[in-house]
Amino acid sequence: MNTRVRVLNATYEDFDVIPAARAVVLLTEDLAITLVEHTPRFVVRSQHVAIPLPRTIQLLEYVHTPPRPVVDDDTRASFKIVLARDHHRCAYCGDAGATTVDHVYPRSRGGGDNYGNLVAACADCNGRKADRTPEEAGMPLLWVPRAPRTDHKRQHAIWRELTLSN
Incomplete structure (x- = not known):
């Protein structure tokens, strides 16, 4: 119980x-x-x-529930959630174990702390990219950063569970 x-x-x-x-x-x-x-x-x-x-x-x-706040690519992000969203995989080289978060468009040039501008990066790639855009550094992103969609993932998991149980 x-x-x-x-x-x-x-x-x-x-x-x-x-x-x-x-x-x-x-x-x-x-x-x-x-x-x-x-x-x-x-x-x-x-x-x-x-x-x-x-x-x-x-x-x-x-049962009516109040709407949840919308989380989109422009929503302010926490570094912890960005690392979890990217599964601690570097967005530049693809290696596992990324421990830092990089601003795709540098903060010094006006880039924000939002989901669409932050990616997980290993310390080497983060240092090599420095204060440049991925294009300037010659380091293309392996994926486009997006806001996490945990509600959709959880709902799909529920539907999958219900389908398998019948």
Whole structure:
């Protein structure tokens, strides 16, 4: 019972992750249905009810949530998230283990700290590029920096899980 259960809104959109005990309460009060059962199968029992422990539940009625802030390429970025977005892989040479973040368009020339202007870079490439653009340094980018799309990735993972469970 110390597991967590994914909750989907009535529209199958990711809503929350809650403790299993709370999910069982939602199921017993007929506020949600089980979409995916926990594996290995575990049944939660009371005197009158036996409910298989869920891994994913869906709310029966839509719950309005306030819109999340839009994160796009012009949004101010943190270096930690840029490194995670690029999987600590250098955007110039492709080597793993990048520990620094480089401004594609140098900050000294007006380049900002936004997702569209920051990439992970190894210390060697970052130092070699210095205060130049990738074109000036002769170091083309291996990919175009974009804002992370974690909501879309999480939603696709949910749809994949639901497809595989049926």
